[in-house]
Amino acid sequence: xxxxxxxxxxxxxxxxxxxFVMAIGVGYSISIxxxxxxxxxxxHETIRHFHGSDEQPEIYLxxxxxxxxxxxxxxSFSQPVVLALLSFLFLFTxxxxxxxxxxxxxxxxxxxxxxxxxxxxRDVSSHAVFLLYLSGTALLASFLVMALSIIHETWKKA
Numbered sequence: 001x002x003x004x005x006x007x008x009x010x011x012x013x014x015x016x017x018x019x020f021v022m023a024i025g026v027g028y029s030i031s032i033x034x035x036x037x038x039x040x041x042x043x044h045e046t047i048r049h050f051h052g053s054d055e056q057p058e059i060y061l062x063x064x065x066x067x068x069x070x071x072x073x074x075x076s077f078s079q080p081v082v083l084a085l086l087s088f089l090f091l092f093t094x095x096x097x098x099x100x101x102x103x104x105x106x107x108x109x110x111x112x113x114x115x116x117x118x119x120x121x122r123d124v125s126s127h128a129v130f131l132l133y134l135s136g137t138a139l140l141a142s143f144l145v146m147a148l149s150i151i152h153e154t155w156k157k158a
Contacts, residue, residue, distance in 0.1 A: 006154040075111075086107075110137075
């Protein structure tokens with residue numbers, strides 16, 4: 001079976017792939033800005049955002065179940081679709097099968113942990129904030145590796 005290579009695709013396909021990866025990058029960057037605006041990327045602010053505050057419970061309430069479900073619903077459908085599309089393109093890079101497998105697993109496990117960790121922070125333990133940060137780091141690292149590999153492979157000389 002002939003191996004599909006991003007390098008040999010027609011220019012229109014290369015432009016489509018590049019625009020897609022860049023659009024996902026913009027969306028991901030906006031999501032990071034949103035997290036920063038809500039929590040200032042501070043552990044205590046993140047805990048307060050999801051769990052509320054024991055010191056000022058009348059000001060900082062835990063996230064409502066309705067809000068948590070709404071956010072989880074959107075993320076549990078959108079993240080896997082975006083990751084699957086990005087991973088599909090990533091399959092056609094020149095990296096080893098092991099490397100591709102590992103990065104794809106990291107991205108999906110990071111997504112799952114990222115969706116579950118707000119619930120754990122709210123209902124189980126504030127220490128789950130570290131899982132949220134670990135999952136965010138895994139998502140960011142896997143996104144960067146896959147996106148940069150795809151763009152590099154797409155535009156390198158054949």
